[in-house]
Amino acid sequence: MSKIIYIAAIAAGLLNGACNQRTQQSAETADTVKVDTTSGFNAEIDGKEVKLYTLINGKAKAAITNYGARLVSLLVPNKENTQTDVVLGYDKAETYKANKATFYGAIVGRYGNRIAKGQFTLNGKTYQLEKNDGENSLHGGTNGVYDRVWDAEQIDEKTLKLTYHSTDGEAGYPGNVDMTVLYSLKENNSLEIDYTATTDKPTVLNLTNHAYFNLNGEGDSTILDHDLTLYADQITPVDETLIPTGKFMDVTGTPFDFRKATPIGARINADDEQIERGKGYDHNFVLNKKEGLQTAALVYSKKTGIEMEVLTEEPGIQFYSGNFMEGGQKIGKDGKDYGYRSAFCLETQHFPDSPNQPAFPSTELRPGEPYKTKTIYKFSIK
16 A cells, blocks of 8 residues: 555644545645545444545545445546536445435445346346335345445555455345456546456346536536536336336437437426436436447536546446435535435446346356456546
8 A cells, every 4th residue: 555644634624534625626736645544434334444545646536435435526627727526425434324325426236227126037046136126126235235345455546446245145146246346546537447346156247336426516506507418329218117118219309319418407307208207317328339448428517617528338328317316414525415406427337127138238247257347437628
């Protein structure tokens, strides 16, 4: 672990830890790697030590906790030559634990997104998962990897390695699965997330990061003014419980056509069956891409001048427009209130309910065939 120092900022009247150094911090002030043990992340959950780790590249800064392998904050340069924290989150590990179903910043799985009726059949055997979204299983159930303390190893000032061993039968899933997530903050202000995993028994796996973004700055009241581009000609339409119907729907002439930059709020309240079912956008977009790492989405904030490019090796991306955010709690970072549609998610993924949908790309993971995928969130000023 290189250049490790403790942050002792409280006595100087600053806020708790790296995650609290907000929008007005100059981009020139970032210096060395820090592990924050003075803030609310010096904690113990389920008998394991939780900490906050900071990655710095001189212009941007990312704070990550090993509880749920969560991205806690991400400060990137804005048009004013200061830094804006573009990721929602909490100031304490215990707050994440108490509000784990928000999934803020977490690695979710074993299966990101929904599985119908919490069941799937593999090699003739039916597996019952935990139901935590009505009759469906969402993001791995009530005991998903987002609620586990991962082992952390600081590789260098720009890289953090997190590992977790998920035991056979955990949350209903078969197989002992060893997962590794590598967070890397690059010089071009991109946060790269590399996922790898192996299993000793056939299983299904679909990991993703569930960061909530607001490019105006976390705590801003809306994301409806953000311009969004999604490189997708189709979505997988959903039923009333947000489970895919198994069909593919062309976005042409619908509120789901983001192939040209369009404000998120432009058609979010349209008279459309799919919009009504999702209470806005909460849909998987089928990406126009071949195998390999390619651009899936662009998001731009006129307020800060920040543009985020999302690149992925995955075939789909879930666009969620914060439709179930309620606000009123004021428990966000620095006591901010995260209200209705004050954040969006772009979760790179295989499709929801793939284990029950023969027409969708397979999410089966077999022994001797490692799981490997990469997603990049790249930031620039436009």
